[in-house]
Amino acid sequence: MDRAISASEANQHFSELLRDVSEGQSFTVMSRGRPVARVLPVDRDQERRSVDRLLKFVTSLPVRHSGNWSRDDLYE
Incomplete structure (x- = not known):
């Protein structure tokens, strides 16, 4: 469950907030009593799946010839 924190408190204690997230x-x-953002740990498994999907997509693209050029x- 998320812990609510004011924007000013998040700003003043950002390093601590990042440590807690890690x-x-x-x-x-919260800003003026309204939620404006969520700060949460990165889901490494989901990140890896996203990269895998991107690589699968890129490798499925046709090879395009860019002409004859040298370095x-x-x-x-």
């Missing part, structure tokens, strides 16, 4: 806690940042052509 330990698994999550926060809802020297890039630096003329």
Whole structure:
């Protein structure tokens, strides 16, 4: 469950907030009593699945010919 924290408190204690997030806690940042942001740990498994899906998509794209050029052509 998220812990509510004011925007000013998050700003003043940002390093501590990041340490707590790295330990698994999550926060809802409130501004004038309304939720405006969530700070939560990165889901490494989901991140890896996203990268895998992107790589699968990119490798499925057709190879395009870019013409004949050399490395020297890039630096003329």
